[in-house]
Amino acid sequence: MKARYQYRFYPTSQQQQSLAQLFGCVRVVYNDALAICKQSQKKPKSAELQKIVITQAKKTDQRAWLSEVSAIPLQQSVADLEAAFKNFFDACKGKRKGQKVGYPKFKKRTSSQSARLTRGGFSVKGQGVYLAKMGIVKPIWSRDLPSEPSSVTIIKDCANRYFLSFVVEVEPVQLDAKNQSVGIDLGIKTFAVMSNGEKAVSPCYKAVDRKVRQLQRKLARQHKDSKRRSKTRIQLAKQHNKIAETRKDFLHKISTKVVSENQTIVLEDLNVSGMVKNRKLSRAISQQGWREFRVLVEAKSEKYGREFVIISRWEPTSQTCSDCGYKWGKIDLSVRSILCLNCGTEHDRDENASVNIEKVGLGHRHDSKCTSRQSKTTSVASVNEA
Known part of the structure; x- marks a missing residue:
């Protein structure tokens, strides 16, 4: 390869x-x-x-x-x-x-x-x-x-x-995996939550991002083809490089760790182009590099002889209990902890989704016809009230 x-x-x-x-x-x-x-x-x-x-x-x-x-x-x-x-x-x-x-x-x-x-x-x-x-x-x-x-x-x-x-x-690398499989749920605050309980927190770009905004405003006020504008453009490019290189270093380290330790890696097919249309979250989503992480994991899986699986974005991984398969429906993004009414287990939203991603990727699913709810739940508060 x-x-x-x-x-x-x-x-x-x-x-x-x-x-x-x-x-x-x-x-x-x-x-x-x-x-x-x-x-x-x-x-x-x-x-x-x-x-x-x-x-x-x-x-x-x-x-x-x-x-x-x-x-x-x-x-x-x-x-x-x-x-x-x-x-x-x-x-x-x-x-x-x-x-x-x-x-x-x-x-x-x-x-x-x-x-x-x-x-x-x-x-x-x-x-x-x-x-x-x-x-x-x-x-x-x-x-x-x-x-x-x-x-x-x-x-x-x-x-x-x-x-x-x-x-x-380069020749493929033969390396024994510690774990059989892992499901990964990608997010903003916590970059990756894995089904084995591990979490990876992405670097903070706030300080550099603030400098980028200042330089962009300064660049917009300067005349085109002027020496000062050219100087500001180079300064702005250097700040963008800081963000890009910090993100690349982080993504390379976590992707190498995930691929070297697991035989099967399961990711969810995220609609990133649709997510960035949300003006409140578009900048934070763009800085995470979810697509770049997927490309790195896929390339390194081929290098290390691992199996790389992508599941459909329509799978209800955050709407289903990972223990009993009870389906509670859509829930607000602000709700991070969920209590299952069927088995009484309290789940962290991201950890529950990562376990479900792994199960779907390996072909193991609960019988949704028997465990799905008739009504549609939107938040934990309404579930508890019910």
């Missing part, structure tokens, strides 16, 4: 100029190809686009500077546009799962920049990496590469940091 290994590097001033030129050429080729596709009645093929925006463009005075950089990242830029159009067409036809992908957009200079090199455009030489028509850069090797990389992507993020992202082949 393939994996990405990313390393940060600090280019010299001359290398920064060369990288800026490379990113500019990649961005121009991509935008020129997209402009041709928008003007054409039928989308040209990738080979035709490469011939127009690279080969023929180099012979003109307006695009002669394209020959000063390697041709490999320019070709990969056109290939990226082809992949973007494929995802868009597949989403329109319903062939692509998940949220619909929009029509490809033009690349901006102020966004994060990237350029991809295949094996002909780079090579790893000792502690350095040779990049075509650029020289050797020295990344910080935080860990060794497990195999020979097939490609490398040079990335410059919005905070002006530089990274090398390698694509390598």
Whole structure:
């Protein structure tokens, strides 16, 4: 299976100029190809686009500077546009799962920049990496590469940091699991409540989030293309990176722990796009990274040879007693503790849901026809009164 290994590097001033030129050429080729596709009645093929925006463009005075950089990242830029159009067409036809992908957009200079090199455009030489028509850069090797990389992507993020992202082949890891299975209920205050009783509390982003709001208001008042606005934009990007990196570190640690200790991991298919429409909770939900956690668990389950199960979002996991199967109906989110009228057991809302998620994922369910209530319960108060 393939994996990405990313390393940060600090280019010299001359290398920064060369990288800026490379990113500019990649961005121009991509935008020129997209402009041709928008003007054409039928989308040209990738080979035709490469011939127009690279080969023929180099012979003109307006695009002669394209020959000063390697041709490999320019070709990969056109290939990226082809992949973007494929995802868009597949989403329109319903062939692509998940949220619909929009029509490809033009690349901006102020966004994060990237350029991809295949094996002909780079090579790893000792502690350095040779990049075509650029020289050797020295990344910080935080860990060794497990195999020979097939490609490398040079990335410059919005905070002006530089990274090398390698694509390598990794072998599956054979590791014995301590537990047979686990169900995980995701939340906001407590990020994950597991069926074995463990809880994971997400980091607090309030201090950094407050700084982000201040900088966003400051950015909105400043004139476009001014030096002060550019300085504020970089400061804002750094604060966003703090939140993103704190969240990524937390999600990697908890996903590794869950996958390494359990043979079967069961998650619920949450409607996150629908949840963020709630204006009161949208910011808190977006900061949790539920989708990213699901992707990490799924990828690491494949690496460690685990079974990964997703249950339907329509399963009444928070409406059913995990002990006897008694169904009490919908309950307000403010109610965190529930008393079952059938067996008299008091449940924590999230722990009860995690146990039910595990049962449904393993195929074990209570007979809902025998244990369901005729009336609909909305809160614990009404249940106790009944």
